[in-house]
Amino acid sequence: MAIPGSVLTEKRSVTLPADIIANVQRVAGDRGFSAFTADALRLRLAHENIAALDDEMTERFGPPSADGVARVREEMRAALAAVCARS
Numbered sequence: 014m015a016i017p018g019s020v021l022t023e024k025r026s027v028t029l030p031a032d033i034i035a036n037v038q039r040v041a042g043d044r045g046f047s048a049f050t051a052d053a054l055r056l057r058l059a060h061e062n063i064a065a066l067d068d069e070m071t072e073r074f075g076p077p078s079a080d081g082v083a084r085v086r087e088e089m090r091a092a093l094a095a096v097c098a099r100s
Contacts, residue, residue: 034046041049071077077085 037046037049
């Protein structure tokens, strides 16, 4: 039985290039290799989900307009700037 608020984990074995391992260990530090890898995988999954949504929206409604793309890019820049300002 899981402890309330805990995250179930599962051990997996992966093979990665040595340079990636070294860089992750350098960047992850005390946070740990597994936590860093889990965060990276979450980001990749989010990217894949966004790409699938984009494909679905384009199929349904056609490609976005140049104005729409410019507006979204500006909103993303502003959001990134806000996040960086908090760091």
